[in-house]
Amino acid sequence: MPAVKSSQTVSDALHTATMLLSRSSPSARLDAELLLEYVTGLSRTNFRANPERELPVNAGWSFQQLVKRRAQGEPVAYIRQQQEFWSLLLEVSPAVLIPRPETELVVERALTHINKEDPVRVADLGTGSGAIALAIASDRPRATVLAIDASKDALELASRNIGRLQLTNVSLLHGSWFAPLEAARCDLIASNPPYIAQDDPDLAPEVKRFEPGMALISGRTGFEALDTIVREAPAHLNDGGWLVLEHGWKQAEGVRQRLVRQGFVHVRSHADLAGHERVTEGQWPGAQR
Ligand SMILES: C[S@@+](CC[C@H](N)C(=O)[O-])C[C@H]1O[C@@H](n2cnc3c(N)ncnc32)[C@H](O)[C@@H]1O
Secondary structure, eight states, X not given: OOOOXXXXXXXXXXXXXXXXXXXTXXXXXXXXXXXXXXXXXXXXXXXXXXXXXXXXXXXXXXXXXXXXXXXXXXXXXXXXXXXXXXTEEEEOOTTSOOOOGGGHHHHXXXXXXXXXXXXXXXXXXXXXXXXXXXXXXXXXXXXXXXXXXSOHHHHHHHHHHHHHHTOSSEEEEESSTTGGGXXXXXXXXXXXXXXXXXXXXXXXXXXXXXXXXXXHBOTTTSOHHXXXXXXXXXXXXXXXXXXXXXXXXXXXXXXXXXXXXXXXXXXXXXXOTTSOEEEEEEEOSSSOO
């Protein structure tokens, strides 16, 4: 990358960075703006309003370093150490998966099954940064949300997110899937488990390189975690409770079959904005919620 000169303007810096990033990123201009926002503390709107504003030397140098990291494939969210999800600003680190927009569909579906007034118990299995748990907890303050992960590093980060968002209705539990729940039953269980097959050729190299393997890969077929969750969920759901699962875009049929075989009713998949079925839910029979 050409050196960032001390006299560089916002417009020049963004132009140079965009040129460099366009070789490796499909969102080069946006990436450059987000990184400059992070370095300067100014908003993207401000950049557009003041393109000729001169960057302080230090900011120009820091920006150049961050653009280099991005050009090497590191995700913008890890560089900025934050990601927006469901209107919440979450801290992220390489210990957790970067929350994806399609996971908001899990939250959307979960919220349709939880009345605002009901003091229900909800579990989020494989909480990572806490994305699903915190989104549900903030929209349903009367719910108690149990956020579970097998990674202590992920739980430490989720704990900071809970603190920053000042949510008092989320508890973090360490362990594998349902184990920390012991005999407790929930009204809703949500999960975005790892669901990629270990040899999946479609797994983007930069995702594999930067995001934690245990958040992505689930055995030979990709169904290992989903199988465990579907099999064990009935012992942890109240009658009429819901299981809401995210999965890969080719796995919807397989997840539906597993839920039906297990005895769930009202089994249905939902498509994301790209039209791919990415979330499947089922109700444990009994009193209708
Ligand atoms: C796909 S990530 C989802 C993270 C977050 N819920 C989200 O949607 O952004 C899967 C999460 O499951 C966790 N995980 C993997 N194996 C687990 C297990 N056996 N028990 C509990 N959590 C597990 C990983 O640490 C990771 O945080």
